Amino acid sequence: MKTGKILDARRRKSLPFQRQLTIGKRNFEKKGLLFSLMFNTSSANSIKLSVPEHIASLVPYPPGKPLEELEREYGITGSIKLASNENPLGPSPMAVAAIRNALAGLNRYPDGSGYYLRRRLSEKFNLPFDGIVLGNGSNEIIELTIRTFLLPQDEVILPAPSFLVYKLAVQTMGGKTVPVPLTHFTIDLARTVAAITARTKIIFINNPNNPTGTIIRKAEFDSFLEAIPPHIIVVLDEAYIEFVQDGDTPRGFDYIHRPGPYVIVARTFSKAHGLAGLRIGYGVMEPAVADYLHRVRQPFNTGSLSQVAALAALDDEEFLHKTQSAVAEGLAYLYREIAKLGLNTVPTQSNFFLIEIPVDAKIIYEAMLRLGVIVRPMNSYGMANTIRVNAGLPEENKRFIKALSRTLQELPESR
Numbered sequence: 001m002k003t004g005k006i007l008d009a010r011r012r013k014s015l016p017f018q019r020q021l022t023i024g025k026r027n028f029e030k031k032g033l034l035f036s037l038m039f040n041t042s043s044a045n046s047i048k049l050s051v052p053e054h055i056a057s058l059v060p061y062p063p064g065k066p067l068e069e070l071e072r073e074y075g076i077t078g079s080i081k082l083a084s085n086e087n088p089l090g091p092s093p094m095a096v097a098a099i100r101n102a103l104a105g106l107n108r109y110p111d112g113s114g115y116y117l118r119r120r121l122s123e124k125f126n127l128p129f130d131g132i133v134l135g136n137g138s139n140e141i142i143e144l145t146i147r148t149f150l151l152p153q154d155e156v157i158l159p160a161p162s163f164l165v166y167k168l169a170v171q172t173m174g175g176k177t178v179p180v181p182l183t184h185f186t187i188d189l190a191r192t193v194a195a196i197t198a199r200t201k202i203i204f205i206n207n208p209n210n211p212t213g214t215i216i217r218k219a220e221f222d223s224f225l226e227a228i229p230p231h232i233i234v235v236l237d238e239a240y241i242e243f244v245q246d247g248d249t250p251r252g253f254d255y256i257h258r259p260g261p262y263v264i265v266a267r268t269f270s271k272a273h274g275l276a277g278l279r280i281g282y283g284v285m286e287p288a289v290a291d292y293l294h295r296v297r298q299p300f301n302t303g304s305l306s307q308v309a310a311l312a313a314l315d316d317e318e319f320l321h322k323t324q325s326a327v328a329e330g331l332a333y334l335y336r337e338i339a340k341l342g343l344n345t346v347p348t349q350s351n352f353f354l355i356e357i358p359v360d361a362k363i364i365y366e367a368m369l370r371l372g373v374i375v376r377p378m379n380s381y382g383m384a385n386t387i388r389v390n391a392g393l394p395e396e397n398k399r400f401i402k403a404l405s406r407t408l409q410e411l412p413e414s415r
């Protein structure tokens with residue numbers, strides 16, 4: 001048999017079985033080559049799978065290593081993490097108690113409708129029960145929205161920089177992201193309207209915005225919605241809304257009954273309620289919009305422990321207030337001390353903020369890591385001279401300032 005030709009199936013059938021297998025494998029490999037040329041499979045990838053271009057070009061979310069691994073690698077102990085905007089006080093104690101009570105039921109599947117949590121959310125915030133969708137973190141609400149409504153080639157407008165997951169989720173679905181640069185570290189709603197085209201399907205607004213901590217103003221948001229065609233979905237991501245102290249910012253729940261553009265509000269239990277490890281969040285929207293998300297989500301997308309914990313945390317007002325005070329006091333201390341170090345900061349309405357530093361952020365990150373203090377270098381957000389930190393416990397904040405000060409002093413080129 002000549003090489004270079006895929007053997008005709010009828011001729012192949014008359015050959016012995018082992019020979020058929022060998023030819024089949026070779027044909028498969030040839031087709032694989034064709035596939036990889038069509039879909040641009042990475043040659044660096046050792047697996048023989050064809051991967052669509054929009055997946056092959058994805059840059060994964062930078063997750064960071066487990067704390068224990070970092071400590072082992074750097075030979076340190078007792079390190080502190082101020083890099084992921086987590087709650088420094090731990091989880092809501094009422095949530096922890098609820099989890100203990102629910103452990104014996106782990107042999108059962110969770111309530112796929114999330115009935116009790118949705119009912120409580122609906123009562124507490126005066127929301128339509130049918131307009132609430134629970135998610136595996138608010139991350140899942142972001143992804144579900146994109147998976148449900150986005151057609152390939154549709155455009156999604158994003159603030160830049162903002163939460164990295166928006167871009168990843170759009171790209172995963174083969175959509176096109178349209179970044180709109182911030183103005184003075186703040187989401188620019190006028191520029192966002194100007195970026196709308198006939199292909200725009202979704203607009204993400206993150207209020208307060210991660211990583212800048214800045215907010216949008218209510219009157220501006222109202223005019224923004226008026227300027228948007230009704231077939232567009234506005235996702236208002238309020239992951240950090242509980243930390244906002246300025247009264248002049250929109251509250252997403254006031255906007256869900258609009259006839260269009262539809263507003264989907266994404267909220268989470270990961271931050272102010274201290275339940276990041278459980279992965280539970282929710283979306284609130286017009287019930288007709290929620291109906292589509294329910295069709296797309298997995299039937300049991302949130303676990304039973306997550307549901308009972310979130311239900312308890314929702315009414316753990318004491319813990320929420322303690323968290324808000326700890327964050328406010330922590331931030332006040334940090335801003336004061338950082339000003340003494342002569343560094344610029346961005347004023348925040350969240351539990352984290354940005355600090356401008358005189359060298360590449362990765363250098364500061366590495367140096368502080370050796371001192372057992374973990375911060376977030378902003379290189380992956382396109383801000384190479386900036387780090388992001390969240391408010392920690394008082395002793396953690398002190399340690400952070402000490403480590404930052406020492407790191408800056410030891411930089412040969414900065415002082």
Ligand SMILES: Cc1ncc(COP(=O)(O)O)c(C=O)c1O
Binds near residue numbers: 138
């Ligand atoms: C702006 C923003 N939105 C959403 C999330 C996702 O939160 P989760 O999936 O934990 O609810 C985060 C997490 O850091 C975030 O910063």
